Amino acid sequence: MKSRSQDQSLSDSRELDRSYDPLTGNPPSKPNEKTIKQRFLKLLPCCRSGSSSSITQSNISDDDELSTVRYRPERIDRLVQQTNFTKKELQVLYRGFKNECPSGVVNEETFKSIYSQFFPHGDSSMYAHFLFEAFDTHNNGSVSFEDFIVSLSIILRGSITDKLNWAFNLYDLNKDGCITREEMTDIMGSIYDMMGKYTYPCMKENASKEHVDNFFQKMDKNKDGVVTIEEFLDTCQKDESIMQSMHMFDNVI
Helix, strand or coil: CCCHHHHHHHHHHHHHHCCCCCCCCCCCCCCCHHHHHHHHHHCCHHHCCCCCCCHHHCHHHCHHHHCCCCCCHHHHHHHHHHCCCCHHHHHHHHHHHHHHCCCCEEEHHHHHHHHHCCCCCCCCHHHHHHHHHHHCCCCCCEEEHHHHHHHHHHHHHCCHHHHHHHHHHHHCCCCCCEEEHHHHHHHHHHHHHHHCCCCCCCCCCCHHHHHHHHHHHHHCCCCCCEEEHHHHHHHHHCCHHHHHHHCCCCCCC
């Protein structure tokens, strides 16, 4: 039986679809920027092989591509206001979303299946679970196009503060406003599992624990065993390498 919130998500999706079909912790072995961007773009159905790395340089300008993608102006206008995407970008993104997920929503198993394709040498299921929960803003077990696009807008085009807040929410597994050592251990363990055994250079046995220790040494200013959003933001904004990583996805789309 669907919950009321699930019905609402489906209703919202149908409003777009009525009568038509329209971060993260650093990996243990840091790939180059191009590789990260390519992997992320592959998660977007409309940006897979053969597509330009810029929507505005490909499908957006093709009227034929958009001929079957029609929207009610008030709905699109609201999404334009809520995100940093243009109307035409939203149209193309929605078309790709619907091609991959005809029902208009993504459940966790489908999300895991899609994500696993890009980490064939490791087990991405746990990290995908954490990522899915971050996208599932209504906590109803499904990700609608609205859920997906709002988070995507933050990750790709949000302000530094918005991106850091989104990352903190990802790490704060129980959403109680602070990151514990146990939560960070679970997150880092899932990232190392996802990267698999074939990383270069090879990971040390205790690499995950060292990463968690370094995180708390740097972030936990008052040494109370938890990292608050204030500590997280303050430390990240003063760290040059973290700030550079926050710009990693700028202008990807």
